[in-house]
Amino acid sequence: MRGCLRWLGIAMVVVIAAALIVPLLIPYPPTPAAAEPEQLADPDSQFIEVNGLRVHVKVAGQGEPALILLHGLGSSTVSWEQVAGPLAERRLVISLDRPGFGLTERPMRGQWTGESPYSPTAQADMIVALMDKLGVQQAILVGHSAGGTIAAITALRHPQRTRALVLVAAAIYQGGGAPAWIRPLLATPQMRKIGPLLVRYIFGSRGEQIIRSAWYDPSKITPELLARYQRPLRIPNWDRAFWEVTLATQPLNLAERLDELTMPALVITGDRDTWVATDLSVRLADELPQGQLAVIPQCGHVPQEEQPAEFLRIIIPFLETLR
Secondary structure, eight states, X not given: OHHHHHHHHHHHHHHHHHHHHHHHHSOOOOOTTOOOHHHHOOTTOEEEEETTEEEEEEEEOOOSSEEEEEOOTTOOGGGGHHHHHHHHTTSOEEEEOOTTSTTSXXXXXXXXXXXXXXXXXXXXXXXXXXXXXXXXXXXXXXXXXXXXXXXXXXXXXXXXXXXXXXXXXXOSSSOXXXXXXXXXXXXXXXXXXXXXXXXXXXXXXXXXXHHHHTOSOXXXXXXXXXXXXXXGGGSXXXXXXXXXXXXXXXXXXXXXXXXXXXXXXXXXXXXXXXXXXXXXXXXXXXXXXXXXXXXXXXXXXXXXXXXXXXXXXXHHHHHHTOO
């Protein structure tokens, strides 16, 4: 019996040692068909250095308060392409790729000092710094899903620069990243090697399935749209940057601070949203001091893409009240 326990102990040590060492020895496969952001950019793309980060931005129209469009997790400026043009006929519209996504620069650990540029608070401060670069005094922050989280934290940190909020299926009551007890594990050298590979599998191999699950009617998704969503997956280190976003995510307790968001706020949701439940958007509109609610029928998690005409019909009258 004692001999069996001894061999069991040795086996456990071997397994643990392998789990700690083997991930560090596996060569990290390069990004397939790698391309630089400038090679993938559109004719109206701009790259603006903000807080030491080269940010991909699209700017159109004129007039303040400007609209700043903030996409959700795993998305990019592509998410706003169907509505940005009509909105730019009425005022200045700025859409950008948030750090970790789209064509914005993806610095790796060791290439920045201080706070991670992928953290929610760093993103909020970057948005205001971009406003300064473009000479914008006040903005209406339009945030979708996780972009709604960033819009809310920006408004809390910089209320004097935020004229209003448009929160589209905003992730206010959920999210916040991994539980505190597991964060040290995610930051280990082993998980820094394995984590990006998991990201590559989930968003690379199953990306189309994820996109389709966000729509009520995925038959509306065109091959061209899928190709544009997958374009940033050619950029080197896109998967490692996504993992840095995961590590930088933190509990923000936004639900406890909604009474501080006293500016006008429009909440838009689809009635068939399975990612951020419609009931949560209804609750959000009710708990915001100046919250208004619009529910789009037969629509999933991305109203600005799945129902752009209805999205514009709702948002434009709201914008006309903000001068």
